[in-house]
Amino acid sequence: MPPKPRRKRSFGGLRQLPSKRWQANYTAPDGLIYNAPHTFDTSLDAEAWLAAERRKISMDLWVPPSEALVKPVTFGEYSYRWLEDRPLKPRTRQHYQAILDSLLLPTFEDVALKHLTPASVRRWYTDQGASRPTYRAHAYGLLRTILGTAVTDEIISSNPCTIRGAGASKRAVKIKPATLPELEAIVAGMPERLRLMVLLASWCGMRFGELAELRRQDIDLKHGVVRVRRGVTRVKGQVVIGTPKTTAGIRDVAVPPHLLPLVEAHLNEHTAPGREALLFPADDGTSNLATSTLYRAYYPARAAAGREDLRWHDLRHTGAVLAAQTGATLAELMGRLGHSSPAAALRYQHVARGRDAEIAEALSRIARGE
Template sequence: MAKIQVRKGAKGTTYRVEFMRDGRRVSKSFKLKKEAEKFAALVVVDDSFAHGLSNYTLNTLTLSKAIREYLDQHTGRDQNVFHRLGWWADRLGDKPVGKVTRQHIKAALDTLKSEGKAPATLNRYKAALSSVFAFICDEHDLKVNPCREVKQQSEDNARTRFLSDAELPRLLDAAKASEWPRLYMLILMAITTGARRGELIGLKWSDVDLKARTAHLHTTKNGDQRVLALTDAVISELASFREVGNGYVFPHPSRLGEPFHYFDHLWQAARSAAGITDFHFHDLRHTCASLLAMNGASLLEIAQVLGHKSITMTQRYSHLCNGHKAKLTDRVFGGIAK
């Protein structure tokens, strides 16, 4: 006997048809109640159809459709999930979920690695895809998740690569010469605000207040809202691209109404033109923190700029504050011993 369950989520109501077959629970979800009722009736009258449903799902449900089903119910705060899963859909989206193998996933991750992505980034991409498979397995009572067969990358969370005094102007000059006019503005904002890649790409003009010299991040990686302080140079760049409305500050050049997530080839071209190696986009955030530390900012002030919830994350920059601490102690205690 097939049962229809009404499931209400953040993105609307779905109808899940559930039945038992050979001791296993099998299910399928629908957006319309009529479709669910029709499917349930078919299960009851056609035993062979019900028996072969699991194999049918594995061989017909494409990864792109599985990703759409997952994102329809996704309520997480990390907006980078949409970018990562869009990347997977572009590469493996036409394959049925049952045909996606460990080799496919490993080859895709190797491509990211060859583009200079950090081990932590590769793990985030794999985790996003693994979440899709876990969701689909629960929805359709399947047992398939090739992501679990791919080895986790060893992460170096203590990495603090930042631009040197010689590298910084070279990168900015290369960005100005980019074929994408907004690359310079993006890199400049990353360095001067310490904001993450996804936070900047998700910015809309309605979030920017040129008069107050601020940009409002509604949702950050740690779930908090944050206000970015903008420098004169950033304000000048923003003013030259200023638009009326709710469009993205960094829109896709050809896809109207979409943010420009996939600018990696342009970033890599600028980095190469500047003669900079072993440097990731996220390292611009480290560069921001390093510049603050070397110019007298305290760890608490650096944490506030970067949006760290705990000062522990900021401790990696403590050695860069030594010069400032030496000057401070000399000023306060220098006259004690005569």
């Protein structure tokens, strides 16, 4: 039977061993983790020992115990503290915890940070295989970031993550943007109250979480913009409303003029009164739309358009490519899509440039009088 997990505490940690006795430890002012010299009958006894050690520290009376009691900081202990101290969005925190639990801790949990080497990291990376390249890249990137912080904290002298390019992954499936006739077919196949959602996702490049939290007050028909200020996510079944993932996500998106009459009609016919009314609520009219509800309508609509491969997020990709085809600069694409780095926006520009051969062929048809 494995030991029970450590209790989350403001100072130190407690863990019940298989013997039912309790173990206690804490991180001292010198950055090292010290275990109690013995185990305890009850958690209260262990907490009393921790309280005594904390009192010594607060009164500046603490001195390091003998070297025999020093326990090197393990990756498991350090990553737990790293995640707790990091100011992360709930969805990102959940993602990092899942990566730790499934890919990193099974190998590195009990390994002392100072014993991690480039060779051991390379062996772990190789053992992951190539079946899930994106997830492996995310895991390597997280490992490299955590150990980079350990270097900053002077716990280790150098970062053992030295595999070039391991934190990046190639897209497993090449996205094929929707054509305008396909978009038209998808919109026609959606319930009326959700048609504008498809149009804003594709023509304005908005994320699902941004659309699901869009409210009447966020629409400025006079200036023709949608003000993106919030997003909604679901973390372990709980609805979480907050700011977009990055500061760049807070933006005003100009609505193409041909959509403005449709936006106004949607506000009149499918949006409740009041500034706080959701544009695309769930069936009850007041709570945020869930992805499962959307997919029940979207999957048949995309099938009718002959695009069963088109994920909802690919509509945003379609909108980005359409914007790039207008000649939008990299900075303009970043602003419109809410990207904080050029990498993603640059990808859409590359896709747009890929049409050069089609343009050349069209020019030849003009020359031939076709």
